[in-house]
Amino acid sequence: MSSNMPLKLYTARTPSGFKVTIMLEELKAAYPEVDYEAISIDISRNEQKQDWYLKLNPNAVIPTLVDCSREDFIVTESSAILLYLVQHYDREMKFTFDPVTEADDYSEMLQWIFFVHGGVGPMEGQIFFFKYLSPEKIPYAIDRYVNETKRLYSVVEIRLKDRDWLAGPGRGKFSVADCNLWAWVRMHGLTVAQTLDEWPALKAWSECILARPAALAGANIPPEGNLKY
Ligand SMILES: N[C@@H](CCC(=O)N[C@@H](CS)C(=O)NCC(=O)O)C(=O)O
Structure with missing residues (x-):
């Protein structure tokens, strides 16, 4: 580059x-x-x-x-x-969606972005610290962040039960809201659970994003670094 x-x-x-x-x-x-x-x-x-x-x-x-x-x-x-x-x-x-002509879809996209920015991200992020970096193992902290992240995954599960993507009319459209969440969900093996079997709709959604070559490429940039995620 x-x-x-x-x-x-x-x-x-x-x-x-x-x-x-x-x-x-x-x-x-x-x-x-x-x-x-x-x-x-x-x-x-x-x-x-x-x-x-x-x-x-x-x-x-x-x-x-x-x-x-x-x-x-x-x-x-x-x-x-x-x-x-x-x-x-x-x-x-x-x-994305047009904030004027697709105001409701745009609002729903923002709602899911905020849900992740204020919820899934901070909760799942803390798991890395307490599972892998903390000098002492504190079961209460690990349980709290794992359980809270699982609870938030279950909220997404409800959303995705009858649709393909977080926002958009009908079954939805792949949007920036999905990118925002997927970056966290693809870490599930290191954080909340080995598989996504507990959340079948979330699992199907994640597999659809995995099949997108661009998303997959983006999930490996920069290709090298000290943090092996
Ligand atoms: N709310 C921020 C969080 C960013 C954040 O926490 N980044 C972490 C890596 S995921 C970081 O740079 N940590 C460095 C540090 O804690 O010193 C965002 O979404 O951009």
Whole structure:
């Protein structure tokens, strides 16, 4: 990848990073004009806490997007990055909905994005800390975050019972809301359960995304990093 790409994504091999690379790969596959550079941040060495990075993202987390075609506009918070990308780069609204003419679908898409950003992400994210990184094993913490994540998966299960995708009319349309959730659900083997058998509709949904070459490619960018997710 060359360094004159209009979109620069500072990222790492974590669900918050993958959700954006999944969307970027989907956009790249849909639109020949879309391309980006993924810049790997080594969070195991606290690169995200260095002064140069804090100027981009004072919260010291990945991902951060810099849009060089829009005066180096900076976007932080993974879900806000997803919404920015579809606002500016999904000209045919393949992965989003028109907030005016499809107001209800757009609202439902936002609702599922917030559900993940405020729920699944923080809960499932904590499991990594308490299962793998905590110097002491605290069963209460592990149980709490695993059970809460499972409960949230069950909420999605209800949503997907009679539809293919989280938002959109009829059986729905694959959208940025699905990318946002899938980045977390595909980690289930490390977090909540070896298989998704407990949630058959969620499992079928996940398998449909796995079959999308662009999504699959995005879930492996950057290809190398200290975190082997
Ligand atoms: N709400 C933020 C969360 C981002 C986040 O927590 N990123 C983690 C990796 S998944 C990180 O960079 N952690 C570095 C650290 O905790 O020092 C978002 O969605 O962008």
